[in-house]
Amino acid sequence: MRTRFFSIQFRLVLAFCALAVFTISTCLAAYYWITAREMQTRRERELDTAAHVQSAMIDGRTERARLMARILASDPDIERHAARRSVTELDFILGSRALDMTADFLAVTDADGVILSQVEPASVGRGFQLRHGDPLFLDALFRRTLAGGSPGGLAFCRPGVACISAFARIRHQGRVAGFVRVGFMLDDRFADEMRSLTGTDVILEREGRAAASSLPGEAPATNELQSLQSAMARAARERAPDTQDPVVDFEIILRGKPYLMRGAALTGADGRELGRLYIGRETADEQRALGKALRAMGVIAAVALPLSVLFGVGLSVPIVRPLRQVVNRIQDIARGGDLRAEVPVRRLDETGLLARAFNDMSRALDERDKALRASAEELRINQEQLIQSGKLAALGELAAGVAHEIGNPLSAISGYAQMLRKGKIGDDERLEFLIEIEKETEFIERIISDLLDFSRPATGGPHPVDLVETLDAALKTASAHKAFKGVTVTREVDENTPAVMANRKEILQIGINLFMNAAQSMPAGGEISLTVTGMNGSAVFTVADRGPGVPDHLLDKIFDPFFTTKPTGVGTGLGLSICYRIIEKLGGRIEYAQRPGGGASFTVTLPAAPAAGRSQQEGITGGSHDGTHSGH
Structure with a gap:
């Protein structure tokens, strides 16, 4: 089968061509938004300009009114007739002056602000409108002029009519003879x-x-x-x-x-x-223009979007199918599939290169997986050897500790044997000596049997283990150690505690290590408490003592190999480390806590065995039925 080479880059070019219409629509939409925004900005600028023009017009007319008022106030004829209060002459003079001025009104008042003459040349289409006798003492600008303030500005020039007005004083022979007012109305x-x-x-x-x-x-x-x-x-x-x-x-x-x-x-x-x-x-014209642009963009988008979808789907299939094959293969590997299975290479483009690279990666992963499995097996063997070494170390420590326990019955047996050898005793006494020898021999045999049982390597895989019975056995073995002298053990046991999936020897080793640590932390004697119960699908037991506990700054090291707080020659520093690894392997956890009032508490949580349950036990050998156990 001949394969054709079309690069992904070529397909992407075609895809970009298909999306060009969509791009155009996007650009048009952006153009529409920018245009609308620009129109809005332009309208706002026009309003700003209009506001400035309006302010400039008012300021300009105010200055014109002030200038015209000063000119009229300095007119000798107006000075003379204002001083004489000649109304007719003032009407004639203001009328003649109004022909040369563009103000809406010209007025002359007496010194008290009463209008002598006011001419409004622009208020009517023909002639002049004259006003006489109106008082101006309520006018804000007039009052401000009297007070020496600015003589021009905005004010009402008549009820309800706003004007731009200016005042100027008329002085005649050194006194104020009146005022001139010039104004412009704010009208249509x-x-x-x-x-x-x-x-x-x-x-x-x-x-x-x-x-x-x-x-x-x-x-x-x-x-x-x-x-x-x-x-x-x-x-x-x-x-x-x-x-x-x-x-x-x-x-x-x-x-x-x-x-x-x-x-x-x-x-x-x-x-x-x-x-x-x-x-x-x-803004009607602008809105009509924007509406036309929006309709045009709608037509373009209506045509471009379906075409973009069709071209996009058609062009993406040759790219997506090989990638989906690679994804499916990755998911198969994640579910535990064969790393040696390969993705078929049907094309010579970048997707084919990806498939070949994935196949090369799969082969490399398969080789690394084999190497990791071999390393894991070696690690498992080393860990088991470490655990066995820790067990033997613990066994040696137990053996050294129980030597004195065996020495006492051996001395008794030797004494009884010597007395029997002399032969100076009766039959009843000889029988009593033989019974005592048999008891002491059974005691020694029991201790040796426990040590031998603990020393043998664990065989077989995990199986349901009775946690209560196994912990009792561990306590019985550990209690023979001299460290238990003066130590009392209290038990609080839920007899319905579920069994756990483990190897019995592993649970024995955990129990012995924890019991020995607790006893050795109390050289002068004390109390060890054992609590066993079931909780939320798990079996939980706690071993607590009344020793000094562990300093806070050493808490993060207590599960490290060869770390110990015991005196030199006591312990190997492997006990808690081995416990941690066994418990971790079983899917459980071990937690340390300081007891209120002093002492250490180790809590172990292990998953319960499926359909776990246990029958009640009658107690442990060497322990009392009231829940207490004392060391020898």
Whole structure:
């Protein structure tokens, strides 16, 4: 079969070509978002510009009003007629001056702020509108001018009408003869001028009505102004709580058209609010453009996504199938399959290279597995030898310890034998001596038999072992040691403790090591407690003593080989290490704890044998039925 070579790189190129449509759609979506964001930023910049223009217009008109007021106040005719309070002459002079000035009103007052003459040339389409006798002493700017403050700014020039006004003193013969006021009204003409300069609409709302508006047609109705107020208040609530900016941007539908609005309070020279100024820009054209772009992207995505899926599936199958074979082979190995089985190599591309590399790895793993198994077997043999060595060391220590126990009955046997040899005793006494010799011989035979039984290597695999009976046997063997002199053993045994899966010799070795450690920790005698019970599918036993325990700084070393806290010549340092390894091999654990009041406590937990159970035992040889056992 001829194999064709198509590299994964070539397939990826084809896959990228198939996903090009999706990429285009993504780019279009990004373009849409960027465009929308840019439009939003541009609208906000336009509102910023409009706000700056509005502020500049107010500042510019304020300066113009101040300049015009100073010019008029220095006019000799106005000085003279203001001093004489000649109203008719002032009307004529202001009318003539108004032809050259673009202010919305010119006024001359007496020294008390009562208007002598006010001309409003731009307020009507023909002639002039004249005002006389209106008091200005309540005007904030007038009061500030009297106090020597800035003579210009925003204020109400008449009830409900906001104006940009400026005052100048009229001095005649060294005294103040009156004041000149020049002003510009914030009305529809101001709003139209703002629209012509910035392209934005302006609405000045005062007490629920439109004081100025650049919207086409009629002035905004009350319900439209209420909608503006509600939208501004809602946008202000949705901002961050710590925002201190009094300017609020919000979106609103006004007269059927979408607007981006910016609202802010307009304050006068005295700090009072003159109304709310709204600057807005219509966004209908931008929304229509974005809508068209969104529809175009939807069509592209509707075509691109199915094609991308089809091409992606078709091109991924030749890549995924070999990889799936490798994955299945890995899973088979993880479940214990044959390492020598290989993945078939059907292609010459990168997937074929992967299959060949995997097969090479499998063969290498098989060789390493064999080497590891051989090493594990060698380690097992060494561990068993270590355990046997520890057992023999413990046996030697037991033998040395029980020598004096055997010496006493041997001395008794020797004495009885000497008396029998002399032959100067009666038949009854001879029979009594023979019975005593037989008892002492049985005692020696029992000790030697226990030592021989303990010294033999363990045979056979794990099997259910009666934990209570085996621990009692270990206690009986260990109690013959001289270290048990003056030691009392208390037993608290649950006779229904489950059996454990182990080798009986291993449990014997664990018990003897723990009992010997406990006894040797109390040279002057003391109490050893043995507790055996079942718990949560396990068998648990604890051996505790009243010795000095183990210092905290040595706790992490107690299970190390050849580590011991006993005096030189007492113990080999292998006991606890061997116990730890046997228990670990059996799937259990051993834990150390300091006893309250002093002493060490070792708790061993071993898995229970399947369907574990045990019959009650009558007790242990040499132990009392009341749960106590004393050393010789």
